[in-house]
Amino acid sequence: MGSSTEQSLFLGHPLNTLAQSGTTQTDHAYYPTEKLVFGKGSDLTDAQALQVRAKRKAITNAIILQLIDVAKAKGHTARVQSYWNAYHCNSHVTTANGKLYTKYCKTRYCTLCLSIRKATIINRYLSTIEQWEQPYFVTLTVKAVPYQLLPKWIEAMKVAFTRIRQRCNKRHQRGKGIKLVGIKSLECNFNPSKQAYNPHYHIITANKEMATTLVVEWQKTWNAKTKLTSPFAQDMRAVYSNEGALVEIIKYGAKLFTEPDQKTNPNTNVPRQVYAAALDNIFAAMQNIRLFDRFGFNLPPSPSAKAVEQTFLQHSEDWQYMSALNDWVNVCSGEVLTGYDLPPQLSYLLASGMNTDLA
Numbered sequence: 001m002g003s004s005t006e007q008s009l010f011l012g013h014p015l016n017t018l019a020q021s022g023t024t025q026t027d028h029a030y031y032p033t034e035k036l037v038f039g040k041g042s043d044l045t046d047a048q049a050l051q052v053r054a055k056r057k058a059i060t061n062a063i064i065l066q067l068i069d070v071a072k073a074k075g076h077t078a079r080v081q082s083y084w085n086a087y088h089c090n091s092h093v094t095t096a097n098g099k100l101y102t103k104y105c106k107t108r109y110c111t112l113c114l115s116i117r118k119a120t121i122i123n124r125y126l127s128t129i130e131q132w133e134q135p136y137f138v139t140l141t142v143k144a145v146p147y148q149l150l151p152k153w154i155e156a157m158k159v160a161f162t163r164i165r166q167r168c169n170k171r172h173q174r175g176k177g178i179k180l181v182g183i184k185s186l187e188c189n190f191n192p193s194k195q196a197y198n199p200h201y202h203i204i205t206a207n208k209e210m211a212t213t214l215v216v217e218w219q220k221t222w223n224a225k226t227k228l229t230s231p232f233a234q235d236m237r238a239v240y241s242n243e244g245a246l247v248e249i250i251k252y253g254a255k256l257f258t259e260p261d262q263k264t265n266p267n268t269n270v271p272r273q274v275y276a277a278a279l280d281n282i283f284a285a286m287q288n289i290r291l292f293d294r295f296g297f298n299l300p301p302s303p304s305a306k307a308v309e310q311t312f313l314q315h316s317e318d319w320q321y322m323s324a325l326n327d328w329v330n331v332c333s334g335e336v337l338t339g340y341d342l343p344p345q346l347s348y349l350l351a352s353g354m355n356t357d358l359a
Contacts, residue, residue, distance in 0.1 A: 034312045041099030041311075047338075050100075054340030056111040057090055058326040062350035064109060066276035067283075079284065086110040093328055093337070096316035108283065108291070118250045121292065124299060125183060126243060129204065132181075135239040136211035137248070140218045141200035142229050147278070150197045150285040154186070157199060158289070164217040165295060178213060181206040181296035185249045186289065190278040197282065202249045204239065206296075211236040250292065274349065 043049060064087040071079045089105035090112055106113050129135055140161075145153050161184070171177030182205040189198045205211045215234045222229040239245040319328035319337050328337040342350075 034314060035094065035316050037094055037096075037101040037311050037313060037316075038308050039101060040309055041101045044095055044098050044100045050338040051340050052115075053090070053112065054327055054338040055342075055346075056115060057321060058323075058340070058342055059346075059350065060089070060109070060111045061087055061321075061323050063274055063276065063279070066274065067109065067280050070277050070280040074280070076280075076284070079280070079287075082107060083109060086113075089113060091321045093319045093321075094313070094316050095319065095337075096313040101311075108286075118247065121250050122243060122246050124302075125246060125294075128297070128299065129183075129242045129246065132206040134207050135242060135245065136205045136208050137235075137237050137239050137245050138182075138203040138205060138211045138214055139200055139235040140203065140214065141198060141233045142222060144191060144194065144196035144198040146195065147197055147281040147285075150188070150199065150281060153197075154188075154199050154285055154289060157186075157201065160218070160221045161201065164214065164221060167217065168213060178209055179296055180210050180214065182210065183249065183292070183294045185292045186286065187291075188282045188286070190275055190282065192273070192275060192278070197278070197285075199285075204245050204249055208236075208238070 042053075064083050068080055068083045068087070071077075071083060085105045086107045086109040089107070089110045090102050093100055093102040095101070104110075104113050104116065106117075108114070142153065142157065165180055168177055168180050172179040182203050184201050184203040187200055187202060189200075190196075191198065203211075203214065205214065215236055218234065219229055219231060318331045320331055321328050325336060326342045327340055329335070330337070
Protein backbone atom coordinates (compact mmCIF):
# COMPACT_ATOMS: atom_id res chain seq x y z
CA MET A 1 0.00 0.00 0.00
CA GLY A 2 1.57 3.24 -1.20
CA SER A 3 -0.24 5.61 1.18
CA SER A 4 1.10 6.14 4.69
CA THR A 5 -2.41 7.09 5.78
CA GLU A 6 -3.77 3.82 4.41
CA GLN A 7 -1.09 1.89 6.25
CA SER A 8 -1.93 3.58 9.54
CA LEU A 9 -5.54 2.47 9.18
CA PHE A 10 -4.47 -1.15 9.06
CA LEU A 11 -1.79 -1.23 11.74
CA GLY A 12 -3.18 -2.68 14.93
CA HIS A 13 -6.72 -2.90 13.59
CA PRO A 14 -8.11 -6.27 12.43
CA LEU A 15 -10.15 -4.71 9.62
CA ASN A 16 -11.32 -7.96 8.10
CA THR A 17 -12.15 -9.86 11.27
CA LEU A 18 -15.88 -9.38 10.81
CA ALA A 19 -15.87 -10.92 7.40
CA GLN A 20 -13.62 -13.77 8.50
CA SER A 21 -15.37 -14.78 11.69
CA GLY A 22 -18.91 -13.62 11.09
CA THR A 23 -18.93 -11.89 14.50
CA THR A 24 -19.32 -8.28 15.49
CA GLN A 25 -17.40 -6.02 17.82
CA THR A 26 -20.64 -4.25 18.79
CA ASP A 27 -23.22 -5.91 21.01
CA HIS A 28 -26.58 -5.49 19.30
CA ALA A 29 -28.32 -5.91 22.63
CA TYR A 30 -27.52 -2.26 23.24
CA TYR A 31 -29.19 -1.11 20.04
CA PRO A 32 -32.68 0.43 20.40
CA THR A 33 -35.69 -1.51 19.18
CA GLU A 34 -36.52 1.26 16.72
CA LYS A 35 -33.99 3.10 14.57
CA LEU A 36 -34.55 6.56 13.08
CA VAL A 37 -33.32 7.11 9.51
CA PHE A 38 -33.66 10.10 7.19
CA GLY A 39 -34.56 10.31 3.51
CA LYS A 40 -36.38 7.97 1.17
CA GLY A 41 -33.51 5.51 0.93
CA SER A 42 -32.05 3.81 -2.14
CA ASP A 43 -33.36 0.70 -3.86
CA LEU A 44 -31.62 -2.25 -2.24
CA THR A 45 -32.97 -4.72 -4.81
CA ASP A 46 -31.09 -3.13 -7.73
CA ALA A 47 -27.97 -5.32 -7.85
CA GLN A 48 -26.33 -3.28 -10.63
CA ALA A 49 -26.78 -0.03 -8.68
CA LEU A 50 -25.17 -1.65 -5.64
CA GLN A 51 -22.18 -2.71 -7.75
CA VAL A 52 -21.79 0.85 -9.04
CA ARG A 53 -22.03 2.20 -5.49
CA ALA A 54 -19.29 -0.17 -4.34
CA LYS A 55 -17.06 0.77 -7.30
CA ARG A 56 -17.44 4.49 -6.64
CA LYS A 57 -16.76 4.01 -2.94
CA ALA A 58 -13.59 2.03 -3.69
CA ILE A 59 -12.31 4.68 -6.13
CA THR A 60 -13.11 7.52 -3.75
CA ASN A 61 -11.44 5.94 -0.74
CA ALA A 62 -8.27 5.00 -2.60
CA ILE A 63 -7.83 8.47 -4.12
CA ILE A 64 -8.81 10.29 -0.93
CA LEU A 65 -6.11 8.54 1.09
CA GLN A 66 -3.53 9.81 -1.38
CA LEU A 67 -4.99 13.32 -1.26
CA ILE A 68 -4.85 13.28 2.55
CA ASP A 69 -1.14 12.43 2.45
CA VAL A 70 -0.50 15.26 -0.01
CA ALA A 71 -2.51 17.83 1.96
CA LYS A 72 -0.81 16.78 5.20
CA ALA A 73 2.62 17.26 3.64
CA LYS A 74 1.57 20.75 2.55
CA GLY A 75 0.20 21.59 5.99
CA HIS A 76 -3.34 22.19 4.74
CA THR A 77 -5.25 20.93 7.78
CA ALA A 78 -8.66 22.27 6.67
CA ARG A 79 -8.45 20.41 3.37
CA VAL A 80 -7.29 17.27 5.19
CA GLN A 81 -10.49 17.36 7.24
CA SER A 82 -12.57 17.90 4.13
CA TYR A 83 -10.92 14.89 2.49
CA TRP A 84 -11.65 12.79 5.57
CA ASN A 85 -15.32 13.76 5.31
CA ALA A 86 -15.36 12.31 1.81
CA TYR A 87 -13.50 9.20 2.95
CA HIS A 88 -16.12 8.43 5.62
CA CYS A 89 -19.08 9.12 3.32
CA ASN A 90 -21.34 6.06 3.09
CA SER A 91 -19.07 4.18 5.49
CA HIS A 92 -22.04 3.06 7.54
CA VAL A 93 -25.32 2.03 5.93
CA THR A 94 -28.59 0.68 7.26
CA THR A 95 -30.89 -1.61 5.30
CA ALA A 96 -34.53 -2.47 5.85
CA ASN A 97 -37.60 -3.28 3.75
CA GLY A 98 -35.66 -3.31 0.48
CA LYS A 99 -34.14 0.12 1.11
CA LEU A 100 -30.63 1.38 1.92
CA TYR A 101 -30.13 4.41 4.17
CA THR A 102 -26.92 6.32 4.76
CA LYS A 103 -25.40 9.79 5.18
CA TYR A 104 -23.70 11.73 2.37
CA CYS A 105 -20.76 14.12 2.63
CA LYS A 106 -21.74 16.24 -0.42
CA THR A 107 -18.10 17.16 -1.09
CA ARG A 108 -16.49 17.64 -4.52
CA TYR A 109 -14.11 14.75 -3.96
CA CYS A 110 -16.70 12.02 -3.45
CA THR A 111 -17.75 10.18 -6.59
CA LEU A 112 -20.88 8.85 -4.86
CA CYS A 113 -22.13 12.32 -3.98
CA LEU A 114 -21.16 13.72 -7.35
CA SER A 115 -23.21 11.05 -9.11
CA ILE A 116 -26.24 12.18 -7.09
CA ARG A 117 -25.44 15.80 -7.95
CA LYS A 118 -25.28 14.89 -11.64
CA ALA A 119 -28.70 13.22 -11.55
CA THR A 120 -30.19 16.20 -9.70
CA ILE A 121 -28.86 18.71 -12.23
CA ILE A 122 -30.09 16.66 -15.18
CA ASN A 123 -33.58 16.49 -13.65
CA ARG A 124 -33.61 20.25 -13.05
CA TYR A 125 -32.19 21.45 -16.37
CA LEU A 126 -33.11 18.90 -19.04
CA SER A 127 -36.65 20.16 -19.64
CA THR A 128 -35.34 23.73 -20.10
CA ILE A 129 -32.61 22.73 -22.56
CA GLU A 130 -35.13 20.70 -24.57
CA GLN A 131 -37.01 23.96 -25.27
CA TRP A 132 -33.96 25.63 -26.86
CA GLU A 133 -34.03 25.79 -30.67
CA GLN A 134 -30.60 24.22 -31.31
CA PRO A 135 -28.31 23.88 -28.28
CA TYR A 136 -24.58 24.19 -28.90
CA PHE A 137 -21.73 22.79 -26.84
CA VAL A 138 -18.85 25.23 -26.36
CA THR A 139 -15.40 24.85 -24.83
CA LEU A 140 -13.53 28.00 -23.81
CA THR A 141 -9.96 27.62 -22.67
CA VAL A 142 -6.74 29.53 -22.07
CA LYS A 143 -3.07 28.65 -22.20
CA ALA A 144 -1.90 26.11 -19.64
CA VAL A 145 -0.02 27.39 -16.61
CA PRO A 146 2.08 26.00 -13.73
CA TYR A 147 0.22 25.31 -10.50
CA GLN A 148 1.50 28.49 -8.85
CA LEU A 149 -0.57 30.56 -11.32
CA LEU A 150 -3.65 28.34 -11.38
CA PRO A 151 -5.72 30.19 -8.71
CA LYS A 152 -5.15 33.57 -10.42
CA TRP A 153 -5.90 32.03 -13.82
CA ILE A 154 -9.23 30.62 -12.63
CA GLU A 155 -10.19 33.94 -11.06
CA ALA A 156 -9.24 35.74 -14.30
CA MET A 157 -11.48 33.36 -16.27
CA LYS A 158 -14.37 34.13 -13.93
CA VAL A 159 -13.85 37.88 -14.40
CA ALA A 160 -13.50 37.52 -18.19
CA PHE A 161 -16.75 35.59 -18.52
CA THR A 162 -18.60 38.15 -16.37
CA ARG A 163 -17.33 41.00 -18.55
CA ILE A 164 -18.40 39.20 -21.72
CA ARG A 165 -21.90 38.76 -20.36
CA GLN A 166 -22.08 42.39 -19.31
CA ARG A 167 -20.98 43.60 -22.75
CA CYS A 168 -23.44 41.37 -24.54
CA ASN A 169 -26.29 42.35 -22.21
CA LYS A 170 -25.66 46.05 -22.87
CA ARG A 171 -25.69 45.46 -26.64
CA HIS A 172 -28.87 43.45 -26.32
CA GLN A 173 -30.53 46.24 -24.33
CA ARG A 174 -29.63 48.67 -27.13
CA GLY A 175 -31.03 46.27 -29.71
CA LYS A 176 -27.61 45.59 -31.26
CA GLY A 177 -26.83 42.08 -30.07
CA ILE A 178 -28.09 38.78 -28.75
CA LYS A 179 -28.70 37.92 -25.13
CA LEU A 180 -26.50 35.06 -23.90
CA VAL A 181 -28.40 32.11 -22.46
CA GLY A 182 -26.82 28.91 -21.23
CA ILE A 183 -25.16 26.87 -18.50
CA LYS A 184 -21.47 26.48 -17.79
CA SER A 185 -19.10 24.39 -15.71
CA LEU A 186 -15.46 24.83 -14.76
CA GLU A 187 -12.98 22.00 -15.22
CA CYS A 188 -9.20 21.71 -15.12
CA ASN A 189 -6.92 19.13 -16.71
CA PHE A 190 -3.35 18.30 -15.74
CA ASN A 191 -0.64 17.61 -18.33
CA PRO A 192 2.07 15.50 -16.64
CA SER A 193 4.46 15.84 -19.59
CA LYS A 194 4.46 19.63 -19.43
CA GLN A 195 3.71 19.89 -15.71
CA ALA A 196 0.95 22.35 -16.60
CA TYR A 197 -2.70 22.92 -15.78
CA ASN A 198 -5.40 23.77 -18.30
CA PRO A 199 -8.55 25.31 -16.77
CA HIS A 200 -11.50 25.64 -19.15
CA TYR A 201 -15.24 26.17 -19.34
CA HIS A 202 -17.72 23.71 -20.80
CA ILE A 203 -20.87 25.56 -21.87
CA ILE A 204 -24.23 24.72 -23.41
CA THR A 205 -25.84 27.68 -25.18
CA ALA A 206 -29.35 27.99 -26.62
CA ASN A 207 -28.22 28.33 -30.25
CA LYS A 208 -25.30 28.66 -32.65
CA GLU A 209 -25.26 32.48 -32.66
CA MET A 210 -24.71 32.55 -28.91
CA ALA A 211 -21.95 29.96 -29.21
CA THR A 212 -20.18 31.95 -31.91
CA THR A 213 -20.51 35.16 -29.88
CA LEU A 214 -18.98 33.53 -26.84
CA VAL A 215 -15.98 32.20 -28.76
CA VAL A 216 -15.35 35.54 -30.50
CA GLU A 217 -15.71 37.58 -27.30
CA TRP A 218 -13.51 35.15 -25.36
CA GLN A 219 -10.73 35.59 -27.92
CA LYS A 220 -11.06 39.38 -27.80
CA THR A 221 -11.00 39.50 -24.02
CA TRP A 222 -7.92 37.36 -23.54
CA ASN A 223 -5.94 38.55 -26.54
CA ALA A 224 -6.48 42.29 -26.05
CA LYS A 225 -2.84 42.78 -24.99
CA THR A 226 -1.17 39.37 -24.99
CA LYS A 227 -2.10 36.21 -26.86
CA LEU A 228 -3.28 34.00 -24.03
CA THR A 229 -5.70 31.90 -26.04
CA SER A 230 -5.58 30.11 -29.37
CA PRO A 231 -8.53 30.00 -31.77
CA PHE A 232 -7.72 26.34 -32.39
CA ALA A 233 -8.14 25.53 -28.69
CA GLN A 234 -11.73 26.78 -28.58
CA ASP A 235 -14.50 24.49 -29.73
CA MET A 236 -18.20 24.66 -30.59
CA ARG A 237 -20.47 21.98 -31.98
CA ALA A 238 -24.18 21.24 -32.24
CA VAL A 239 -25.76 19.20 -29.45
CA TYR A 240 -27.49 16.05 -30.66
CA SER A 241 -28.26 14.61 -27.23
CA ASN A 242 -29.41 17.07 -24.59
CA GLU A 243 -28.95 14.60 -21.76
CA GLY A 244 -25.57 13.53 -23.11
CA ALA A 245 -24.43 17.15 -23.25
CA LEU A 246 -25.54 17.67 -19.66
CA VAL A 247 -23.63 14.59 -18.56
CA GLU A 248 -20.54 15.96 -20.31
CA ILE A 249 -20.85 19.39 -18.75
CA ILE A 250 -21.40 18.18 -15.18
CA LYS A 251 -17.83 17.45 -14.20
CA TYR A 252 -16.00 16.80 -10.97
CA GLY A 253 -13.86 19.91 -11.50
CA ALA A 254 -10.93 17.66 -12.42
CA LYS A 255 -10.46 14.33 -14.13
CA LEU A 256 -9.54 11.73 -11.53
CA PHE A 257 -7.63 9.62 -14.03
CA THR A 258 -5.14 11.48 -16.23
CA GLU A 259 -4.57 10.18 -19.75
CA PRO A 260 -1.01 10.09 -21.16
CA ASP A 261 -0.10 13.02 -23.41
CA GLN A 262 -0.76 11.58 -26.86
CA LYS A 263 0.30 14.77 -28.65
CA THR A 264 3.76 14.81 -27.07
CA ASN A 265 4.26 11.07 -27.35
CA PRO A 266 1.60 9.44 -29.56
CA ASN A 267 3.17 5.99 -29.23
CA THR A 268 3.25 5.99 -25.46
CA ASN A 269 2.10 2.90 -23.61
CA VAL A 270 1.87 4.73 -20.31
CA PRO A 271 -1.47 3.87 -18.68
CA ARG A 272 -3.84 6.30 -17.09
CA GLN A 273 -2.67 7.49 -13.71
CA VAL A 274 -3.94 9.38 -10.72
CA TYR A 275 -1.70 12.35 -9.96
CA ALA A 276 -2.76 13.05 -6.40
CA ALA A 277 -0.58 16.13 -5.90
CA ALA A 278 -1.92 17.65 -9.10
CA LEU A 279 -5.51 16.86 -8.04
CA ASP A 280 -4.89 18.54 -4.71
CA ASN A 281 -3.55 21.63 -6.50
CA ILE A 282 -6.70 21.77 -8.63
CA PHE A 283 -9.06 21.30 -5.70
CA ALA A 284 -7.18 23.99 -3.75
CA ALA A 285 -7.41 26.44 -6.66
CA MET A 286 -11.14 25.77 -7.04
CA GLN A 287 -11.94 26.15 -3.37
CA ASN A 288 -14.94 28.45 -2.86
CA ILE A 289 -15.40 28.63 -6.66
CA ARG A 290 -18.83 27.80 -8.08
CA LEU A 291 -18.19 25.01 -10.58
CA PHE A 292 -21.64 24.87 -12.20
CA ASP A 293 -23.90 27.82 -12.98
CA ARG A 294 -26.59 29.10 -15.36
CA PHE A 295 -26.78 32.47 -17.07
CA GLY A 296 -29.43 34.43 -18.94
CA PHE A 297 -32.47 32.49 -17.74
CA ASN A 298 -34.35 31.35 -14.65
CA LEU A 299 -35.46 27.85 -13.87
CA PRO A 300 -39.15 27.10 -13.40
CA PRO A 301 -40.22 27.43 -9.76
CA SER A 302 -39.33 24.31 -7.86
CA PRO A 303 -41.85 22.60 -5.60
CA SER A 304 -41.91 23.90 -2.06
CA ALA A 305 -39.17 22.39 0.04
CA LYS A 306 -40.45 19.55 2.13
CA ALA A 307 -39.12 18.46 5.47
CA VAL A 308 -36.64 15.60 5.25
CA GLU A 309 -38.52 12.34 5.45
CA GLN A 310 -38.01 10.47 8.71
CA THR A 311 -38.68 6.79 9.22
CA PHE A 312 -38.55 4.61 12.31
CA LEU A 313 -37.32 1.15 11.33
CA GLN A 314 -38.54 -1.74 13.43
CA HIS A 315 -36.16 -4.30 12.00
CA SER A 316 -32.97 -3.21 10.27
CA GLU A 317 -29.44 -4.37 9.58
CA ASP A 318 -26.26 -2.34 9.92
CA TRP A 319 -23.29 -2.57 7.56
CA GLN A 320 -19.80 -1.09 7.89
CA TYR A 321 -17.60 -0.39 4.86
CA MET A 322 -14.25 -2.18 4.82
CA SER A 323 -11.64 -0.97 2.35
CA ALA A 324 -9.80 -4.29 2.47
CA LEU A 325 -12.87 -5.94 0.93
CA ASN A 326 -14.20 -3.00 -1.14
CA ASP A 327 -17.58 -3.77 0.33
CA TRP A 328 -19.89 -3.23 3.29
CA VAL A 329 -19.89 -5.96 5.93
CA ASN A 330 -22.88 -6.86 8.08
CA VAL A 331 -21.90 -6.12 11.68
CA CYS A 332 -23.84 -9.17 12.90
CA SER A 333 -23.46 -11.88 10.27
CA GLY A 334 -20.20 -10.84 8.58
CA GLU A 335 -21.72 -11.22 5.10
CA VAL A 336 -20.91 -8.64 2.42
CA LEU A 337 -23.56 -6.37 0.94
CA THR A 338 -22.74 -6.14 -2.76
CA GLY A 339 -20.23 -8.88 -3.55
CA TYR A 340 -18.33 -6.35 -5.67
CA ASP A 341 -15.08 -7.63 -7.13
CA LEU A 342 -12.64 -4.87 -8.04
CA PRO A 343 -11.36 -5.47 -11.61
CA PRO A 344 -7.59 -6.23 -11.71
CA GLN A 345 -6.78 -3.23 -13.90
CA LEU A 346 -8.64 -0.80 -11.65
CA SER A 347 -7.19 -2.46 -8.57
CA TYR A 348 -3.66 -1.99 -9.92
CA LEU A 349 -4.37 1.62 -10.84
CA LEU A 350 -5.72 2.47 -7.41
CA ALA A 351 -3.05 0.51 -5.50
CA SER A 352 0.13 1.39 -7.36
CA GLY A 353 -0.75 3.83 -10.12
CA MET A 354 -0.79 6.83 -7.81
CA ASN A 355 1.77 9.56 -8.22
CA THR A 356 2.13 11.96 -5.31
CA ASP A 357 5.60 13.24 -6.17
CA LEU A 358 4.50 16.16 -8.33
CA ALA A 359 4.25 19.65 -6.93
